[in-house]
Amino acid sequence: MGVITGDMLVDCRLRDESFQRKTGYVQQQDLHLPTATVREALVFSALLRQPSSTPRKEKTDYVEEVIELLSMREYSDAVIGELGEGLNVEQRKRLTIGVELAAKPQLLLFLDEPTSGLDSQTSWSICNLMEKLVNNGQAILCTIHQPSAMLFQRFDRLLLLAKGGRTVYFGDIGKDSSKLIDYFVHNGADPCTEGTNPAEWMLGVIGAAPGAKTDIDWPQVWQESPEKQVIQEELDLLEQSGQDLEEPTATPEDDKESQREFAAPLARQISIVTKRVFQQYWRSPSYIYSKAFLSVGSVRKFLLCSERGADADHSTRLHSLVSAFSIWIGVCKA
């Protein structure tokens, strides 16, 4: 594996504690609390992850906005449910994205293979959704696996990495992947024939596809290419402009708040989380039912043995009480 060194800059300043809170990370797996509804899941995320100075009303309004944006109005009050019942796979994916959006990530939304495991139509609609978000001013970084030609062309820029994290290409894809294809052909690759998926062709060219091999050291080619020069200059320029406006634009209070580990104060976290767990128990009643059974059963046993054993000694009674307890709890467990 390769080792990569360098500085990680966010807005020309070194990455700080608040980075984790300022980015949304949409995981590949759709993990949700099965007992919550779509709206509850979003509100939960919004209340806890947006800055605590934002009034509650504003946060819940923002949740409504997110629901609208993700076109989830129809099932916004549906219970999420286990996989296979409740929401379907696409709705889950949308919700996963929505939960991150509800937190209002200031910097970046990071999606880890959002189209994996989805059929082509669903992937397409997820792409539509991402485009909508981009048009609303959200920066999106997305990893992708084996995209179809159609999906591939919907992305603006591509960072292609070879084994060991070495850059092979970083830049615009261009219309019909023209810029990307030009780059590779220009540097000695076989041209991409009509009807070939550029994403697969590109992997074949750099020898990453199974059975393909290449004599050209593509990462090396990239290092020496004029395209890299342009990007490097742009990066330098960005860094330069960052140093020029060294004064932090945020006020100190703002800054302090963003430095804290969690957005909401502990007391509010506790109250919100507790409320959710209560709700979860209430909606998965088998646990409460067994508890109720248990208590009814034991009381009955207890009454039985106290009637019968008016003359029995204390320890016998206690013993039967305990055995009653153990039996009932055993039953509940099963």
Added chain:
Amino acid sequence: MKSQMFGVFALLTIFMQLVEQTVPQFVSQRALYEVRERPSKTYSWKAFMVAQIVVEIPWNTVS
């Protein structure tokens, strides 16, 4: 004395059983917390633990 000892023993058995009942619920919630909610700094583990304990109190008092 003997029955006192027995009382303590009985209490302990019951307690063990309660723990065993609670754990499955707890584990599934902890999985969700560790994978999704802790990395994104949604809430702290203190809030998580308090909620888990508080929620058990009513049912266990009733029964």
